[in-house]
Amino acid sequence: MKETFYQKKGLAIEKIAAELFLLSKDDRMPIISELQEKYELSRGTVQNALSFLKEVGAIETESKGHLGTYIKEINYQILQSYVVKDQLTATMPLPYSKLYEGFATGLYLAFKKGDIKLNMVYIRGSEDRIEAVEKGLYDMAVVSRFAAEHEIQANGNIDIALKFGPKSYLSEHVLLLASKKHKTIMDGMRVGIDRDSLDHLMLTNEHVQGKNIELIEVPANQLIYALRENQIDAGIWNYDEIIDKNYEDLNVQFIPLKEQHKAMNEAVIICQKDNLVIESICKKNIAIEKMLETQNKIKNGTMTPRY
Known part of the structure; x- marks a missing residue:
């Protein structure tokens, strides 16, 4: 199926798959002319890309007359295979503690289950990890909520895709x-x-x-x-x-413990500002409760780290 990416309509399929990945069952489909204008594609190219995604089972649509066309069924795993062509890249702190080993393992297992290859790089220092995401060197990064909110307030170049709750980054x-x-x-x-x-x-x-x-x-x-x-x-x-x-x-x-310290103890995943696809991929593949369960198992020594 991925041989299509080497053809001219490959880029159109990728862009439209990313657009549809943000939608849900029963949502109204984008109008072809809107997709033409947004991605600077011809009407025929957009129609071919949509037809292809229907053929491979990514979406099933239903026309409701003058109300428009709606999504009847949507398969995120198939759409994702065209959005994430090879692998996702991420960075997090050096896993020197069991808590960090647990977080790294949780991420690895979450994306493995979603059939996504995750290339993880370990970088010391939240500023360097944030800058790497802002420059587009990595799709996402793990930092404390404090560091993320500080950067959002200062520059506004990133968004928080997921929050993992108290003491998920460190105990204290x-x-x-x-x-x-x-x-x-x-x-x-x-x-x-x-x-x-x-x-x-x-x-x-x-x-x-x-x-x-x-x-x-x-x-x-x-x-x-x-x-x-x-x-x-x-x-x-x-x-x-x-x-x-x-x-x-x-x-x-x-x-x-002061109020501002609580933000330092919570892990978050950040991505570039308005990168809704990466945000959506994270939310659709990472179950926060499962992540925290894995983290606790490794912290307690009942599970072997894998990352």
């Missing part, structure tokens, strides 16, 4: 201190900061405000190493890794 942030005698950041300390992570940057600035400290650039996932090597005296990090790796020797101080 904690303050790590090199010395056992301290419970907070003190004047004169060297504090690790990762400016590529919006969450980490905001939390660190919040904790050092008004204090005479030295900020040391450290990738967030190397904070524990930097503490142990006496490169820094304090830093904020993800509690999940500390639990997963049983770092009992660390001085861990819990951070009082």
